[in-house]
Amino acid sequence: MDLSLTPAEEAFRLEARRWLEANVPSTPLPSGDDAEGFALHRVWEKKLFDARWAVVSWPEAYGGRGASLVEWLLFEEEYYRAGAPQRIAQNGIFLLAPTLFEFGTQAQRDRILPRMAAALDVWAQGWSEPGAGSDLAGLTSRAVRDDARGGWRLSGQKTWCTRGAHCDWMFGLFRTDPAADRHRGMTYFLVPLRAPGVTVRAVGRLDGDDGFADVFLDDVFVPDDDVLGGVHKGWEVAMATTSSERGLTLRSPGRFLATAARLVDLGKRFGVDERLRDDVVRAHIDAEAYRLYTQQTVTRVMDGGSIGAESSLNKVFWSELDVRMHATALEILGERAELVDDAPAAVDLGAWMKGHQFALAGPIYAGTNEIQKNVIAERVLGLPRR
Amino acid sequence: MRFAFSPDQLAMQTALRALLEKECPAPVVRAAWTSDTGHSPALWRSLTDFGLVGLTADAAHGGVGLDELDLVLLLEECGRAAVPAPVLEATAVAAPLLRDAANDALNARWQPALASGEAVVTVGLAGSDFVVAANVADLVLLERSGELHAVPAGALTRTAQRSVDGSRRLFTVQWEPSAETLVADGEVASRAIAAARDRGALAAAAQLLGLARQMIAMTVGHVTVRKQFGAAIGSFQAVKHHLANALVKVEFARPLVYRAAYSMARGDADRSLHVSMAKAQASDAAEVAARAALQCHGAIGYSYEHDLHLWMKRAWALGAAWGSAAQHRARVGEALFGG
Numbered sequence: 001m002d003l004s005l006t007p008a009e010e011a012f013r014l015e016a017r018r019w020l021e022a023n024v025p026s027t028p029l030p031s032g033d034d035a036e037g038f039a040l041h042r043v044w045e046k047k048l049f050d051a052r053w054a055v056v057s058w059p060e061a062y063g064g065r066g067a068s069l070v071e072w073l074l075f076e077e078e079y080y081r082a083g084a085p086q087r088i089a090q091n092g093i094f095l096l097a098p099t100l101f102e103f104g105t106q107a108q109r110d111r112i113l114p115r116m117a118a119a120l121d122v123w124a125q126g127w128s129e130p131g132a133g134s135d136l137a138g139l140t141s142r143a144v145r146d147d148a149r150g151g152w153r154l155s156g157q158k159t160w161c162t163r164g165a166h167c168d169w170m171f172g173l174f175r176t177d178p179a180a181d182r183h184r185g186m187t188y189f190l191v192p193l194r195a196p197g198v199t200v201r202a203v204g205r206l207d208g209d210d211g212f213a214d215v216f217l218d219d220v221f222v223p224d225d226d227v228l229g230g231v232h233k234g235w236e237v238a239m240a241t242t243s244s245e246r247g248l249t250l251r252s253p254g255r256f257l258a259t260a261a262r263l264v265d266l267g268k269r270f271g272v273d274e275r276l277r278d279d280v281v282r283a284h285i286d287a288e289a290y291r292l293y294t295q296q297t298v299t300r301v302m303d304g305g306s307i308g309a310e311s312s313l314n315k316v317f318w319s320e321l322d323v324r325m326h327a328t329a330l331e332i333l334g335e336r337a338e339l340v341d342d343a344p345a346a347v348d349l350g351a352w353m354k355g356h357q358f359a360l361a362g363p364i365y366a367g368t369n370e371i372q373k374n375v376i377a378e379r380v381l382g383l384p385r386r
Numbered sequence: 387m388r389f390a391f392s393p394d395q396l397a398m399q400t401a402l403r404a405l406l407e408k409e410c411p412a413p414v415v416r417a418a419w420t421s422d423t424g425h426s427p428a429l430w431r432s433l434t435d436f437g438l439v440g441l442t443a444d445a446a447h448g449g450v451g452l453d454e455l456d457l458v459l460l461l462e463e464c465g466r467a468a469v470p471a472p473v474l475e476a477t478a479v480a481a482p483l484l485r486d487a488a489n490d491a492l493n494a495r496w497q498p499a500l501a502s503g504e505a506v507v508t509v510g511l512a513g514s515d516f517v518v519a520a521n522v523a524d525l526v527l528l529e530r531s532g533e534l535h536a537v538p539a540g541a542l543t544r545t546a547q548r549s550v551d552g553s554r555r556l557f558t559v560q561w562e563p564s565a566e567t568l569v570a571d572g573e574v575a576s577r578a579i580a581a582a583r584d585r586g587a588l589a590a591a592a593q594l595l596g597l598a599r600q601m602i603a604m605t606v607g608h609v610t611v612r613k614q615f616g617a618a619i620g621s622f623q624a625v626k627h628h629l630a631n632a633l634v635k636v637e638f639a640r641p642l643v644y645r646a647a648y649s650m651a652r653g654d655a656d657r658s659l660h661v662s663m664a665k666a667q668a669s670d671a672a673e674v675a676a677r678a679a680l681q682c683h684g685a686i687g688y689s690y691e692h693d694l695h696l697w698m699k700r701a702w703a704l705g706a707a708w709g710s711a712a713q714h715r716a717r718v719g720e721a722l723f724g725g
């Protein structure tokens with residue numbers, strides 16, 4: 001065991017810190033979930049890309065730095081410590097990209113990744129449908145073969161697509177063999193959201209921002225080049241990367257360490273009684289636990305191991321931690337907790353209430369915590385399925 | 387950065403687990419509850435021969451001379467098997483405390499005896515009124531007014547204090563400090579005692595991890611076999627979620643415990659803080675695991691004949707010993723907020 005950083009890692013951390021100190025906007029950008037804020041975040045993503053901070057762990061050819069997982073963790077810590085903007089590119093760079101690296105063709109990677117890194121194309125994920133939430137295999141959107149044009153025609157409805165109303169592309173699963181078992185006969189498609197036949201409708205989220213979208217597809221043509229990982233192989237392709245996403249890339253410890261540090265500051269600014277102080281301490285310890293747990297995971301991955309069902313432990317832990325931290329912050333704020341946005345007496349522009357609302361989504365998205373606990377019980381502990 | 391144990395450390399853990407499966411199955415734990423001393427000389431001999439008892443004793447004096455990081459997985463195994471023996475007191479705390487605080491003569495006298503299993507050494511530090519295993523100890527290291535004393539067991543007046551865990555024999559002790567018993571005072575004593583207290587809390591945390599994981603394993607075994615409504619009760623979601631919640635608690639306490647061991651071994655400036663985080667989290671995790679285990683067992687887990695209570699009561703005891711979760715969080719709070 002060696003928890004120290006090499007001089008090269010220290011230097012990497014310092015370089016990231018310096019750049020962020022000089023470049024993070026001093027007044028926070030408006031929410032990236034609304035159209036106007038999204039445009040500003042796109043500019044920020046481009047700035048990250050130009051300085052090669054957008055996708056540090058990717059190969060240099062695609063705009064990365066070929067950084068190790070340890071360096072990626074350090075970058076993330078610095079990023080959130082600096083209070084840098086939310087990553088609107090997240091679903092592309094953290095969720096689609098690992099799938100492309102594993103299952104994509106060289107041509108797909110070359111075509112898609114550089115534009116994704118530069119936020120020229122921002123990606124939405126299209127899994128959920130009105131009839132398919134936790135039970136994703138119940139999805140009914142379909143694709144029919146179009147041999148004449150060499151591709152597929154997609155129809156159906158995707159829902160709850162994060163920032164879908166502002167994105168350029170969407171990745172998702174569509175049924176290509178309606179006769180197959182429910183977990184088979186699906187194909188992973190890359191869909192241009194500006195293509196003829198696509199209608200996108202913004203849907204407000206809990207905080208009122210247009211952060212959700214319904215995506216309606218009516219006979220949308222998608223060429224064979226935009227099939228990822230083989231026809232009818234969609235379920236396997238989608239599942240192969242979800243556990244590494246849940247287990248590592250989706251929510252790095254930096255985010256929660258930063259929240260815990262801000263919570264301690266908040267406690268000092270506004271004062272805390274013994275019980276609230278204990279809650280703040282718990283948050284601090286939990287964030288630290290999450291950081292160390294991730295270091296264990298990273299070590300295992302660097303040794304050639306994989307992240308399996310135990311990624312569900314991870315997802316339950318960070319999502320519940322995030323909710324607890326924000327609930328504690330709101331208690332510390334007392335009656336000021338309800339103030340939002342431009343209310344003159346709002347603390348930190350109402351960031352804690354905004355964060356609280358987002359934190360409450362954590363136990364729902366990326367597979368609800370109830371589903372994750374089923375997975376933990378069945379696949380980690382080996383309890384019988386029902 | 388590498389957060390993993392060495393092949394040697396893992397091999398020792400595997401070997402100890404195998405030994406304990408053989409030498410310390412549940413009937414041995416149960417027997418310690420009703421035996422006169424709570425101590426099994428045969429088990430102590432096995433643990434000594436394995437090298438566990440003398441693991442931290444000074445290499446210059448017949449010990450193995452290893453550190454907290456080498457010991458932590460082995461303590462976890464002791465927790466997993468609910469070992470009824472003062473490994474925490476003798477190996478995790480007393481041997482390094484003697485090394486840090488005592489002069490050569492005293493070390494030469496006691497370290498080899500401790501390492502060879504000839505003598506049992508236990509401790510009674512300020513902050514706790516109780517000495518574990520004082521009935522079978524040959525020497526007790528005791529703190530009074532910032533001084534560290536080494537008192538032969540014969541010079542103590544002991545009063546037994548019955549623990550909920552029948553294998554933990556606790557005593558309050560009366561004794562007279564003297565020039566002969568004095569080991570160290572001043573700066574040397576206070577530094578050595580502070581480290582000893584951290585080692586005790588770390589060792590308790592490591593055992594709690596093992597206890598908690600074993601309570602979950604026992605419960606998985608039970609709910610897989612027990613049937614109600616025509617199905618294994620482990621197929622019911624409420625049961626699954628109890629166990630999943632417990633597992634999340636335990637698995638997120640684990641890296642804090644390992645990091646604390648690393649920091650202790652390295653003499654990291656924040657080691658005490660790291661120990662407190664570990665003990666707080668491990669105590670809570672074991673508590674949650676015990677609750678889940680009992681609930682998922684139903685009445686059989688509530689019965690004295692079933693083994694679960696042996697583990698559960700150890701978890702209760704160690705959860706409170708060497709500083710409760712709340713006390714350790716308070717220590718973290720002082721570091722974060724000041725005073």
Ligand SMILES: Cc1cc2nc3c(=O)[nH]c(=O)nc-3n(C[C@H](O)[C@H](O)[C@H](O)COP(=O)(O)OP(=O)(O)OC[C@H]3O[C@@H](n4cnc5c(N)ncnc54)[C@H](O)[C@@H]3O)c2cc1C
Nearest residue numbers: 125126127128133134160161162361364365366368370371
């Ligand atoms: C902020 C946010 C962003 C999102 N972004 C996207 C996105 O970009 N793309 C996308 O495709 N989707 C997205 N989603 C949707 C998300 O994936 C779904 O909400 C999630 O899969 C749950 O599905 P559902 O909402 O239909 O709930 P349901 O499946 O209807 O579940 C409702 C409740 O029932 C429980 N439940 C259901 N089945 C079981 C079971 N077997 N055992 C126990 N409990 C059960 C659930 O745990 C939950 O508590 C997002 C959701 C949120 C909140």
